[in-house]
Amino acid sequence: MTVVGFVGLGNMGRPMATNVARAGFELICFDAAGTKERLPDGATAAATLSDVFAGADTVLLSVPDGAATRAIVDELGAAADRRVTTVVDLSTVGPQVAGEVAARLAELGITYTDGPVSGGVAGARAATISMMFAGPEEVLEANRPVLQAISGNVFHVGTRAGQGQAMKLLNNYLSATALAATSEAIAFGVAEGLDMSVILDVLNVSTGRNSASADKFPNRVMTGSYDAGFHTRLMAKDVRLFVDSLSRTGTAATVAASVSDVWQRADEAMPGSDFTQIWQFVSGR
Secondary structure (H helix, E strand, O other), X not given: OOEEEEEOOOOOHHXXXXXXXXXXXXXXXXXXXXXXXXXXXXXXXXXXXXXXXXXXXXXXXXXXXXXXXXXXXHHHHHOOOOOOOEEEEOOOOOHHHHHHHHHHHHOOOOEEXXXXXXXXXXXXXXXXXXXXXXXXXXXXXXXXXXXXXXXXXXXXXXXXXXXXXXXXXXXXXXXHHHHHXXXXXXXXXXXXXXXXXXXXXXXXXXXXXXXXXXXXXXXXXXXXXXXXXXXXXXXXXXXXXXXXXXXXXXXXXXXXXXXXHHHHHHHHHOOOOEHXXXXXXXXXX
8 A cells, every 4th residue: 555645734734644544544744843743643753854755655745835845855856765756745836836846856756746725724624625636647546545535526637737736826816806805895885884794695695605705704704713724824825826827827917916915915914814814904903
């Protein structure tokens, strides 16, 4: 059976790694912030990244950004003992980084694929998140049992590393737009004397319904919990990557530039915030 390595046991990584262990795979984990404290039941803690590379066939990455992925690949390139043949990057790093890393690992005889995920912490825990896998079909099929332990919806979006990133960025851009725009719309309605719950009731059976009105506002904003588990910083990063990618493709960026500006300013104003707190930034609350 494939031995699985997992690097990054944060808000998303730990529940995904937990589901891999629950599925019965031999699992080796590492987290730079402290592996033993975050280790899923049934998994083995690696003392170093090199231990993961030496002990696992397939390594899954769940890290904050492209810089983190590059740093891991640097260590992989320098590792004296490598068993790993496939890397699946579950992170959101952008198409450019994915392409660079894939080319570098190919020189080492290692296949890099990107499989960014969407669905939040709750989806990661329930193994219902969507995965946007880009890489050779035979690599997907060889690792499908592992990936299905994490995701209820594994989509093969392309054969080239970076295409999964493109899919993830456009998805997160739409999610970010919906949340920021819904915050503005509801702030307007409240200023006109409408009750927020009534606004949401109407939106959710009308053409304005979206992921923010159906989920984020009823479950995170109105409750005051703001606990989606995804930081404003990360959403700002993802939208910025989307805008950067638009400049490379030469496609329209008018709306995206405005949305990105809102998220960058929100992150600066509310460091460490949950991304659902964009409501507080937009509404001045």
